[in-house]
Amino acid sequence: MRNNGLRSEFEHADEGPGLLLWQVTNRWQAAQRAALAPFELTHVQFVLLTSLTYLAVAGDPVMQRDLAAQAATDPMMTSQVLRVLEQKGLVERRDHPSDRRAKSLVPTEAGAALANRAVVAVQACDREFFGPLGPRTGQFGVDLRRLRDRRL
8 A cells, every 4th residue: 555655555554563562552651650650660670570579489599591581571681670679679689509600589578568569550550451452351461472472
């Protein structure tokens, strides 16, 4: 289709799924920022702190690479964000129990408490944001996981 010189397969710009995903993601991120503001956490800080709190329950040492894999975050960015969470007193690096060269990560008591308070606000935000999908919300999650897990 040709529209003012733009060659596109779509007659209207908002028919493209990539643009729609980008627009919806921007709105969702704004809602998440607002939900997390009272906790003084960015969204990536929240994701890493809650992921660490989740992983720590098993009692096994959590390495930085384990956390990055769980959260699907870039390892270098994960390291930078963890430093900030350490400075805030929310995460500690401890000696790994079986590998003297390695460190394991644990949420502090304050970090776990904050994660548990913040997750309530984030889940409420998600319920409101995705509410218009109604009973299709579950299938939407299935579709998102299918896209996330796809190998390109």
